[in-house]
Amino acid sequence: MTRYLRSRPRASQLEPLFATEKGEPMTKAWFATHLHLLCQSCGLPPGCYTSHSFRIGAATTAAITTPVSTLKAMGRWSSAAYECYLCPESQDILEAQKTMTLTSPC
Structure with missing residues (x-):
């Protein structure tokens, strides 16, 4: 978490904690899609990992x-x-x- 927060040094307290690359709040659908893609790229079975x-x-x-x-x-x-x-x-x-x-x- 500390590493993540350091990657967003300019984020204000009014911005969402977890944001997309565009600075928009992550939605459940966005997170699920990206988790699935991440699992695939790591060689993990995406069906075993859900949001x-x-x-x-x-x-x-x-x-x-x-x-x-x-x-x-x-x-x-x-x-x-x-x-x-x-x-x-x-x-x-x-x-x-x-x-x-x-x-x-x-």
Whole structure:
């Protein structure tokens, strides 16, 4: 992110954070098209990478240090729908399973 921001030293606070080469706000369609092209140029299967993957990754990463109220506002979620975007780390799942097996039944 720091590198990206350094590439736009003249951008004002009124401009969109993520802009096209023309300085216009990136649209979902623009991003999806360019992601597809980028995957092709890197030899990656474009069908395995979607713009939605970034929403999931961003929500999961942000959830580590961000309060739920802020996370919901950032994702424009008014309900607990944000929870389906959070992917727990495999280590967290293993720890939860261990805890469940060590807990004695009531």
